[in-house]
Amino acid sequence: MYGVGRGFASVLSGNSTIALEAGFAQYPPLMSMVRRQYPFHLIEPKWQRFWEERQSFRAWNPGETLPSEHPFARRHGLGGRLSSAEEMPPKYFILDMFPYPSGAGLHVGHPEGYTATDILARYRRARGWHVLHPMGWDAFGLPAEQYAIKTGQHPRITSKRNIATFKRQIQALGFSYDWSREVDTTDPGYFRWTQWIFLQLYNSYFDPEWNKATPIALLEDALSDAPRRESEWRGNPFLSGTHKAWIEMPPEQKYGLRRQFLDRWRLAYVAEAPVWWCEALGTVLANEDVVDGKSEVGGHPVVRRPMRQWMLRITAYAERLLADLDTIDWSPSLKDMQRNWIGRSDGAEIDFVVASSGGEASDGAPRIRVFTTRPDTLFGATYMVLSPEHKLMDEITTPAQREAVLEYKARAAAKSDLDRTDLSKEKTGVFTGGHAFNPATGERIPIWIADYVLASYGTGAIMAVPAHDTRDYEFARKFSLPIVQVVEPPAGTDWRGYVDDGVAVNSAAGDLSLNGLPTAQAKARMTEWLEAKGLGVRTVNYKLRDWLFSRQRYWGEPFPIVWRQDASGNWFHEALPESALPVLPPELDDYKPTSEGEPPLARAREWVHLGEGVRRETNTMPQWAGSCWYYLRFLDARNDAVFVSRAAERYWMGTSDGRPRSVGPESDTDASGSSCAAADAAPRPGVDLYVGGTEHAVLHLLYARFWHKVLYDLGHVSTPEPFYRLVNQGLILGEDGQKMSKSRGNVVNPDAILDEYGADAFRLYEMFMGPLQDSKPWSTKGVEGVYRFLGRVWRLFIDERSETEFEQNCAAEPRRAAEHLEAIRLSPKIEEAAPAPAQLKALHACIQKVTEDLDGLRFNTAISAMMVFVNEAMTWPNRPVPVLRDFLILLQPFAPHLAEELASRLPPAGEWGAEGLDLAYQPWPRFDPALLIEETLEIPVQVNGKLRDVVRVPVTATAPEFERAALAAPKVQPFIEGKTVKKVIVVPKKLVNIALG
RNA sequence: GCCGGUGUGGCGAAAUGGCAGACGCACGGGACUUAAAAUCCCGAGGCCUUCAACAGCCGUGCGGGUUCGAAUCCCGCCACCGGCACCA
DSSP: OOOTTHHHHHHTOSSOSHHHHHHHTTSOOGGGOOOOSSOHHHHHHHHHHHHHHHTTTOOOOTTOBOOTTSHHHHHHTOTTSBOOTTTSOOEEEEEEOOOOOOTTOOOTTHHHHHHHHHHHHHHHHHTTOEEEOOOEEOOOSHHHHHHHHHHOOOHHHHHHHHHHHHHHHHHTTTOOOOGGGOEETTSHHHHHHHHHHHHHHHTEEEETTTTEEEEHHHHHHHTSSSOSOHHHHTTOHHHHHHHHHHHHSOHHHHHHHHHHHHHHHBSEEEEEEEEEEETTTTEEEOGGGEETTEETTTTOBOEEEEEEEEEEOGGGGHHHHHHGGGGSBOOHHHHHHHHHHHOEEEEEEEEEEEOOTTSOOOTTOOEEEEEESOGGGGGGOOEEEEOTTOTTHHHHSOHHHHHHHHHHHHHHHHSOHHHHHOTTOOOOOEEEEEEEEOTTTOOEEEEEEOTTSOTTSTTSEEEEOGGGOHHHHHHHHHTTOOOOOOEEOSTTSOSTTOOSOOEEOSOEETTEEOTTOBHHHHHHHHHHHHHHHTSEEEEEEESOOOEEOOBSOSSSOBOSEEEEEOTTSOEEEEEOOGGGOSOOOOOOSOOSOOTTSOOGGGGOHHHHEEETTEEEOOOBOOTHHHHTSHHHHGGGTTOSSSSSOHHHHHHHTTOGGGSOOOOOTTGGGOOSOOSOOHHHHSOOSSBSEEEEOGGGTTHHHHHHHHHHHHHHHTTSOSOSOSBSBEEEOOOEEOTTSSBOOTTTTOOOOHHHHHHHHOHHHHHHHHHHSSOTTSOEEOOHHHHHHHHHHHHHHHHHHBOHHHHHHHHHHHHHOGGGHHHHHHTOOBOTTEEOOOOOHHHHHHHHHHHHHHHHHHHTTOHHHHHHHHHHHHHHHTTOSSEEHHHHHHHHHHHTTTSHHHHHHHHTTSOOBTTBTOTTOOGGGSOOOOOOGGGGOOSEEEEEEEETTEEEEEEEEETTOOHHHHHHHHHHOGGGHHHHTTSOEEEEEEETTTEEEEEEO
C-alpha cells in the first residue's frame, strides 16, 4: 500500500546500514532516508487488510442476522441471531460531510474531520454503542462536466476515477467506515431515490392551516365537484374554503384554472425567475454559486436574465426552520448564520392610497402596499419609493415624468445586481410625478422610484422615513426631500439619521397619538390602529427566498418530469410515475448547451421526444440535491424497494418504538462513578454527531433540513430534524499561516506525509494540532513530534535486540518482511505482575483524562495525557501487562494500527486476545478515582494574591490545619512579619491566600 | 456598517475564578558514536542582581472595574479571521 519507491524504503526500516548499499545505486541521496521509528509500513496495511476481511466495522440493521464470529456480535452476545432494534445496544450515528471527489485528490483538510469522527466512532464502539459510521461520494458536479466538455470524456469516467483515488487515500488512513454502506450520488441506484424525493415535493403543497407538507391529492380533491376525501379535509378551513370557491366558480373557467392553481401550490413549481446566467459555463447559477458578480467556479462573468426554472418552496418552511434551531445542539454562531439567512423581520404592511391626478383621494384609486418594521415612524414618512420593477409604476407615473421614469427603469434593468447593491454607491432615483396619502397624517407625499428598493423583498415598495432610516436619509438629502423627526433619541444624540429605539414625538393626528411612547409600544399602538381602520396588518417577512432548483447541465439528476401541450397549445408539466425511475441521463458526445441556449440534454433528441408531443424536461438538479438526503440512504444503502426502510430509519434515527430511549449502554452499570454521563448515553433524535466545514453552514444544512422536514411531514422519516449535534472543524492553513492554495504553493499532500510517517502519526498529528473547531497552521515538524511519540510507544513494548534482528533480516530478505515482523519479541521488562500503586495511578490518571477529553471533543489534550503516561512508563523498571493492555485500549481510537499490532503481541487473558474480539471492541477501561487520591498535597500559599511558597499537607487536613501550615511556611515569613493578617482564605485541597491589612 | 469568533513564550498550544505556559515543535547543553543520524538525560517566558545560586520585579492585545485572588467575570477600546451586507 505504501509501495512508492519503497522497494528500497521498506528495506530500510531500521537503523540498518547494510540496506544502504542496495539503495544507493538507484536512489538519490540520504536526506529523506531517515530511520523509521517503527515499521508502520508493514503494520498499517496488515491491519487494514484484517479489518476489511473481517468486516470489523460493519454495522447491522434491525432484522439482520449477525454472524457469530463478528466482533460486535461477540461483544454483545448477539451472534447467529436475528437482531431486533430492542436487543441491539443504543445506536450512535456519527457522520462526516461526504466529499466531492475532485481530481486533485484528498487534501489535509479532509482528514481532520474524518479523523475526529473516526476516533469518536472507535471510542463509542469500545464504550458499547452500536456505531454507524459511513462514507460516500457527492460526485455530481461542475468540474467533471467541464472536463468532459474539454476532453469529450464522459463525466462518469472522471468521477469513477476520482472516487477510486479518494477511496484509496481515505482507506489508507485506517478509518473504521462501514464500506458496505458506501453511496455515490451519481449511481442510478442512488439518484433514483433523489428523483423519488423530488416527486414527493412535486406531489405536495404546503398547507397553511396544518403548517406542513400535504399530498396535493387532497387539494385536487377539494378542487372537484364530487370530492371523495372530504372527511380528510373538512376540518381544514383552507381546504374547505378552496372547495367552496371551486363550487362557486363559473364552470367554463373551472378546468382551465384548476391545473394552474395546483401547479402554483406545489412545493416544486415552475416559475419565470430572474436568474444568474453564465455564458461561459452555459448554465444558470444559483445565488450561492455567484460570488462578487462572478461564477464561483471559474470566475466567469454572469448576467441577470429571466428564465423558466424549477423552484422549491423552502420559504414555506422559514418559520419552522427558524424555530426548530432551538431544538438542536449546534454552535451558537452556526445557528446565528442560519437565522440571519432566514432573516425573519416583524413589522406591518400598510396601504397608501394613490392620489388621483386632480389630487384627491377617491374610492377606486390604486393602493400601494409597503412593508415596514417601524410602523411607529409612519408620521415621519415624507415620501415613498417603489422598486423599478413595481407593477403600479405605469399607473402612477405622470406624463411629464414618463420619459425619465422609463429611462431610469431601463438603466436599472441593465445593471447587474452587483452594481445595484454595490456598497456605498450614491443613491439614484427619479420622481414619478405621482403622490399618495400618508394614512396617519393624511398628507400628500411624493412617490419616487429608486433601485435601492428591491422588488424581491417585502412588497417591492417602501414608505421612506428619512429621519430614522439611514438609506432614506441619504436619499432625502440628495434629492432635498423633507425630513421630519418622529423619534426622540437619548439625550446627546442627534435625531437626524437616528435608527434605534427611542420615544415617539410629533406623532399625533385625529384619534391617534403615539407621543411619549417608547418605540416598542408605539409600534404596537400604531399596528393596532392600522388594523382597526383596515389600513394595515401585522406581517412577518423573511429574507429567505425560494430555492432555484434547476441547472442547465449534463452531470446532474434529470427531473422525472415530462411536458405536454393542452388543447390550446400551452405546455404543462406532469410527473413521471415512480415506476419510471430512475430517469437516466442520455449518452451524449457533446456536453455543451445547444446554440439556442438549451441545456445539453436537449441534444439527445430521441431521449427528449417521447412521441405524441410529449417532451422530457431537459434541466437537471443542482449538486445540493444528492447531498440533501445522503445521511438517510446510509441507514439502508442497498434497499431497492424504498429509500430507507422504516425499521432502519427508526433505529438509527433514535426513535425505535416511536420513542427515544432514555438509558445508554453503560450508565446503569456505572459502578465506579467514572465520567460516563448518563445524560450523554441516551440516543439522540437524528444524527448524533455531524462534523464538517463551515462552508456549508447555511446552504447544505438549510436545504437538508428543509427536505427532511418535508419527508417528516409526509411520514417518511420519524424526526423533525436530521442532525441533532453538529460541529464545524476549523480550517487547516498552510505552514505559512495562509489558506492553503495551489497559487500560494503551500498545499500539503497527505500521501507524502503517509509515506514518511504513516497513517497513525498523520491521524495523531491532525488531532494534536489544537482544538478541532479552531483554524490552525500545518507543521510537518509537528508531525515528527507525534511520530516520535508513537516510536516511544513501540519501544515501550518491543525488545530492541529483536528489532535489530528484524531490521537485519529485512535487509537480507526484504520479501519476507512480514514474517520477520512476526518474529519481533516483546520487551523483557513486560511482565504479568501486579502493578505498583504508582503505575496504577499513572494509568488511571490517563484513563480519566482521555475519557473526559473524548467526551468533550478535546483530542489534543487527550493525546498529551497519553504522552505524559508513556514518558513516565518509559522510566519504570518493569511494565505490568494489565497496565499496558488498558493503555492500548485508550490508544486504539487514535493510532489503531499500532495499537492492534502491539495488542496482538500481549499474552491473552479472558476476552483479551480471544479469537473474534478485536482490540476495537475491547471494553473501554474505567478509571478508579480511589487510585488517584494523593496522601499529601502540595498547596500553594499566596500573600495578597501573590504566590510565595508551597506547603505539603496531608489530604485529610482540615481548614484550620491548612491555615496553620500556610502561616508557618518559611518563605511566607518575610512577607507577613510585622503586618496584620486581615483574613486567611482557605480553599481546601487547592490553595491558601493570606490577606494582609 | 451589522453579526459571530479569536488574541497567552521563538512557534502549535494548556490552564475557563485558585501555582500561567502542561504536552509538542524549534533551540541550547550533555551522554552514546570515529563522525553523523537516531535514541537517552538536562535546560529554557522576560527583566534585574549575581561567579553561581537564592531572592526580587514584570508578564496572557490595550485601558479600566469586580474579587482575598482574573488569561478566565464585567465595561470601554484595538487588531486579525469568518459570515452577512441598500432585506425597509
